[in-house]
Amino acid sequence: MPEIQPFRALRYSPAAIDDQARLICPPYDVISPSLQRELYEASPYNAVRLELPMEPDPYKAASERITRWLQSGVLTRDDEQALYPCFQTSTDSAGHEHIRKGFFCALRLYEFSEAQVLPHERTLSGPKADRLNLFRETGMNISSIFGLYADEHLEVDRLIGEFVDGNEPVMDEEFQGVRNRMWKISDKGLIARVQQVLLERKAYIADGHHRYETGVAYRKLRAAENPSHTGREPYNFILTYLANIYDEGLLIFPxxxxxxxxxxxxxxxxxxxxxxxxxxxxxxxxxxxxxxxxxxxxxxxxxxxxxxxxxxxxxxxxxxxxxxxxxxxxxxxxxxxxxxxxxxxxxxxxxxxxxxxxxxxxxxxxxxxxxxxxxxxxxxxxxxxxPTTVRQVMDISAAGEVMPQKSTYFYPKIMTGLLFHEL
Missing domain, CATH: 3.30.1760 (Conserved hypothetical protein from pyrococcus furiosus pfu- 392566-001, domain 2)
Incomplete structure (x- = not known):
């Protein structure tokens, strides 16, 4: 599998804001103009103001906000590197509860030709240009890509599950009917065990193809500008939520x-x-x-x-x-x-x-x-x-093919605003 690393996340400070449910939002590509206005009204610090600003120069507006929010203590930088388990609980139309389990990490960026990270969708130039402008102006991954891996024996699930059972979440908020609980793992031994289990597995992009390709383009730009480039800089990695394809809570809607x-x-x-x-x-x-x-x-x-x-x-x-x-x-x-x-x-x-x-x-x-x-x-x-099945997504990706537009809808979306990754 591509290298995964813990990282020092930038997060909203609970000391500065008590109602964090008003701060999170969906990723940019599913935010309608009406929802954008609604999120703006929810809080002056809602993540939509970074993810999809309404200002004439949205990229400059996002960058200036990050600076102000850091200075005022609205945003705070974790003092140690960590992985961040995140469980999302939703209820379907029949009343059945589903819990999707995964974790946030920094995933090393690869060209698709290296067959370490595999796509299943085509991308368009417009969204990639938009996200590249945001990357360059803010120097930050504001929203995460969503990746999958195959761990049939559920080893990572067990390791993370044991940690989650014994620790309180650092965030527990509901948005649009979905409960989002997030924990922080800074134990180096546990992190190393998770990395070891995933070492031989590939990553499949479930959602966020435009952001991933933008990450690759941004890495190339930064490497070309940096005469001391080593390949270990944060811009060589992208904020990623990883889930196991064998997780019972993994849902694809048609x-x-x-x-x-x-x-x-x-x-x-x-x-x-x-x-x-x-x-x-x-x-x-x-x-x-x-x-x-x-x-x-x-x-x-x-x-x-x-x-x-x-x-x-x-x-x-x-x-x-x-x-x-x-x-x-x-x-x-x-x-x-x-x-x-x-x-x-x-x-x-x-x-x-x-x-x-x-x-x-x-x-x-x-x-x-x-x-x-x-x-x-x-x-x-x-x-x-x-609905398309997870197995079909993996088979198409492994064959080097891409599906028609809008072939998959992984539910729920990974929320923006739980944490951010500085580049």
Whole structure:
């Protein structure tokens, strides 16, 4: 596995601020303008003011705030290097509780070609330019990437679990229905044992591809500017939350597709066109669709929601028979690839560029939103998909492939503001 290191985190000072629940926020890429305003109003010290400032020059605003908050004691630097376990507790729609367990560390940056850190998504130039400006102006990782590793014997889970059971968290706050508890491990012996277990394992990026690639670019810039560069400087590492793929609390939600603004779209004609490649069953709404998808555990099956009704569709033959020569074997196993290539591109004529730019396509993790949007006439057709599995993420990454945009939604998001990593 890539080298992981403890680090001296920059954190909010409990002595300066008593209600730390008002300080944390999601990562920048899921903060809507309305949530951004709401977070600004929550506290003059909310992490959104560093992660996604509203000022005309957001990068300068973030940098100046960091300086002021350090001087005033709002932010404080830990006096020793540490790893930071973080457990996130959430409840699903059925009322079941899930606890995802992981820890924050400093992860050494590698080129993807070195096959130490493996991606599964393509990135866009705009977000990377934005994050690079923030890195350069602030000299800090404000939000963490989310990485996975495979520890089938749960050795790291056991080591960290024993520590957590015997120590009080340094933070215990709830945000958007998710409880975030964080501890601090400074024991060098325990840290060394965690490092040793993970030494031979690869890291897979679950979330934060843009930030990771930005970290690599920033490292190159700093190394070129530093005649005394050794490779041990903090800028050679990036703030990372690592979780075990065998953790029972690791959840991936599906991201459903909603299509709009297609010229001449006719739902009846579209359903007829689907019959060429899919078996089709008309269903009585959301409940029957959920049961239909649950019953199709291995086939490429989807829900189709239109103004003419709700349908369950399942690919008749093998995906390879249709997709050979178009996409690789590992990608042919993914439902979203089958949906994008056969239905969205070939049948509906949505180009890869339009999908990337979301010209005709928007995404939601809430299937109720799909039904509501069709009912209200906001979209022309919605597609309900099953979640990508963690094993598929790892297989695609290991094969050097990348998934279509919005193939995974790891829940919950890693909160920004629990700690920061200085570069």
């Amino acid at each position: 991201l459903h597709r909603m299509v709009h603004n297609l010229q001449g779209f006719d739902p009846g004609e579209f359903i007829k066109r689907l019959e060429a490649d899919f078996s089709i069953r008309q269903l009585k709404g959301r409940g029957e669709l959920s049961a239909y998808l649950d019953a199709h555990t291995s086939e490429h099956a989807f829900g189709v929601v239109t103004s003419r009704g709700t349908f369950g569709i399942c690919l008749k033959g093998m995906a390879a028979a249709i997709l050979d020569g178009v996409v690789s074997g590992p990608l042919q196993q993914l439902d979203v690839v089958v949906l994008h290539e056969i239905v969205l591109r070939r049948m509906l004529g949505i180009s890869p560029e339009a999908m990337r730019d979301q010209a005709n396509l928007v995404y939601t993790e809430n299937d109720c939103e799909v039904f509501d949007a069709v009912r209200n006439g906001d979209i022309q057709v919605g597609f309900i998909v099953k």
